[in-house]
Amino acid sequence: MDKKQLKISTFNDALDQIKDGMIVGIGSGSTIELLVPKIAEKLEQEQINITGVCTSNKTALIAKELGISVVDVNDVEVINIAIDGADEIDNDLNLIKGGGGALFREKVIDAMADRFIVLADDSKCVDYLGQTFKLPVEVDKFNWLLVSKKIAAYDNLNVIRRVVDDVPFITDNGNYILDVDLNENIEPAEMHEYLVHLVGVLETGYFLDVVDQAIIGTEAGVKILNK
Numbered sequence: 001m002d003k004k005q006l007k008i009s010t011f012n013d014a015l016d017q018i019k020d021g022m023i024v025g026i027g028s029g030s031t032i033e034l035l036v037p038k039i040a041e042k043l044e045q046e047q048i049n050i051t052g053v054c055t056s057n058k059t060a061l062i063a064k065e066l067g068i069s070v071v072d073v074n075d076v077e078v079i080n081i082a083i084d085g086a087d088e089i090d091n092d093l094n095l096i097k098g099g100g101g102a103l104f105r106e107k108v109i110d111a112m113a114d115r116f117i118v119l120a121d122d123s124k125c126v127d128y129l130g131q132t133f134k135l136p137v138e139v140d141k142f143n144w145l146l147v148s149k150k151i152a153a154y155d156n157l158n159v160i161r162r163v164v165d166d167v168p169f170i171t172d173n174g175n176y177i178l179d180v181d182l183n184e185n186i187e188p189a190e191m192h193e194y195l196v197h198l199v200g201v202l203e204t205g206y207f208l209d210v211v212d213q214a215i216i217g218t219e220a221g222v223k224i225l226n227k
Contacts, residue, residue: 006121006217007031007085011038013215013222014083014117020048023076025109026063027084028056028102031119035083040066053079055109056102057172073109082113086214087133087205088126089118093214093227094188096129098136098205101162101171107203115212122218129206130182135191136162136205137178143200144176150198151180154191175202 001009007030015038018024026032026039036059043050044067052070054060063070084106088096095118097103110116126132139147148159162169162177169177182191192206216223 001217001219003121003123004034006219007119008034009217009222010119010215011035013224014119015039015042017081017115017117018042018050020046021050022080023051023053023078025079025082025084025113025116026052026054026059027082027106027109028054028059029085029100031085032059032083033062035119036062036068037066039063040068043068051076053109055084055105056100073105073112076112079109079113081115081117082110083117083119084110086118086120086124086207088129088131089120089124089211089214089216090126090129093118093211093225094129094209095207095211096133096135096205097207098138098177099133101136101138101169101177103136103205104138104171104173104203107207110207110210116210118211118214120214120216122216122223125216128184129188130186131184134179135182137180137195138171138173138175138202138204139178140200140202141174141176144178147198147200148178151178151195154194155183155186157181157183173202
């Protein structure tokens with residue numbers, strides 16, 4: 001199976017956990033864009049309703065077009081379940097996320113959720129965070145270059161401002177993304193604390209100790225990992 005098929009293989013186990021009346025955090029990225037139509041199909045087939053809280057404008061638009069009720073995160077006090085993808089998953093179910101640039105909103109919604117489920121194909125499983133994917137860091141446009149230099153100084157790291165189609169990428173929050181090359185000697189919790197205390201950093205792509213379940217699509221079948 002290709003990566004798309006492996007992602008799709010994880011959907012049934014996630015969809016089974018969505019129940020009538022739930023407030024559901026709906027993530028961002030290629031996996032979730034494939035999942036949202038399946039959520040809409042489930043609601044129609046089973047004649048149930050949910051309320052969606054989305055981590056990006058793009059996901060919200062897709063969900064609304066498919067008839068899913070979507071509200072702002074400030075309109076809810078609890079999220080029953082959040083479902084999202086990941087760019088990397090380590091052996092302790094810690095993540096790097098933010099390849100789509102929605103890391104701040106993803107972190108807000110995932111932290112609010114009673115239960116946070118991650119869907120991925122097995123290529124996202126790594127021995128250490130940063131092994132295959134750069135760490136995204138959302139920063140204010142005002143002092144982004146100064147921040148990038150301070151990040152680089154942490155351990156002589158390579159830091160680049162994300163550019164798409166020859167222009168700086170802008171998040172839904174109006175900020176830049178800095179992508180940081182990590183190495184296996186960097187301790188994620190310490191690095192995260194260093195980054196979030198830099199003036200100008202909104203949030204990092206480290207998602208540490210927040211996942212309740214990872215559903216991984218593999219050639220041998222679906223693997224479910226619980227915290």
